[in-house]
Amino acid sequence: MTVAARHNWQSVRDEVRRRIHARDWAPGSTIPNEVDLAAEFGCARTTVNRALQSLAEAGLLDRRRKAGTRVALHPAARATLTIAALQDEVTARGQAYGYRLLRCAEAAPPAHIHALMPAAQQLHLRALHSADGRPYALEDRWINLAQVPAARTAPFEQISGNAWLLANVPYTHGEIAFFAQTAAAEAAADLSCPEGHALLGLDRTTWDGSAAITRVQLLYAPGHRITTTL
Amino acid sequence: MTVAARHNWQSVRDEVRRRIHARDWAPGSTIPNEVDLAAEFGCARTTVNRALQSLAEAGLLDRRRKAGTRVALHPAARATLTIAALQDEVTARGQAYGYRLLRCAEAAPPAHIHALMPAAQQLHLRALHSADGRPYALEDRWINLAQVPAARTAPFEQISGNAWLLANVPYTHGEIAFFAQTAAAEAAADLSCPEGHALLGLDRTTWDGSAAITRVQLLYAPGHRITTTL
């Protein structure tokens, strides 16, 4: 039962993962502590620690001081979505990126936006992103003018709301939701697709501390898929 | 210019992140190397290394040996999706989980499945997951019998394909894609929704090494949202 005594944390991680997958260590059971594993693998405890932390981050292990390290009962799959700027998303596919501003005006926000940004008037943007001249995604954005007054004079004819905000306004955290929606008349016209078509969309809200910065809804053109690996 | 000399890697990470957001270090520029930063913060280089690695993982920094550490030009947002088992998803909402097998048979797979699992006959499952008695998600799954012959005798009337596979078959990696689709007649009937309704769905394929284990398509009931934080 000699274990190949490699001394890098990745090989320790791989071996531990193998034992979990092979059910050497069953879901819910406690695995040996770091000192013992270090002895078994012939490396420093620091190295084992690094490996186990990486697996805990991936959701395969639950670690608690004193209680020890257990194999997760429900090894929920964790997928990391990389939400790039649309421009990067399109050029990464080798297509030509296009951008057209459809609307930019101060207006009274609807209730669900007003709940996020409590002021009578906020900045409202609509824009179409395209790939090789075909509609790629429709953007509908509200920007909190109380937090970002400079947005009033930003050149949104040339730069997308996302790009300008990324370059000019820091944020601390955000929230994303994916959903499916049938294309209403206006969206269908903008995306050049039949009314009633199923569209994949997302809502994203970003905050700086406790103040909401912006809320954007993106509707992708028909057939769009968002992919990731496990 | 005294820096609060905290000695934990999180505080170093926070300070570096602050400087990036504050544009002290502009996107694309090279930041000081680890030795210098360690001197400035009054801590060991290891600690700085841990902090910078965490920021690189988050996408804020690009690090290369010899070239140094640069602030990422396009700080793509990374969101971690936790894809739990449907049963956990439903019970986590405080709803009663229900499961009903609709079909379980060996059959000739369609072309896109056959491309993944090259054999004439594969196991085909359809099942409905419900929350508080209402349809929650419709599952359509193919299982590679060449890889998982035991699936022939698994009790899929009582346990979902996902749950049985998780508990019995290890996998090494997978792929997930989200999409929107209009409800066809059969799906609409199973989900008790009007035909033509927009549904959020996902395709998930999992492999063990180079062999595909299973491919599942999940269609969520109308209105479903998948959320995550940034």
Added chain:
DNA sequence: GAGTGGTCTAGACCACTGT
């Protein structure tokens, strides 16, 4: 070749938490 990040080590102390 030389500068930078990547990692390992051995030891130490701390923080949390189950019993």
Added chain:
DNA sequence: CAGTGGTCTAGACCACTCC
């Protein structure tokens, strides 16, 4: 209280890659 993971340190060597 005591056992476990969390982290820090100082030094060392290695691996990569730009010049």
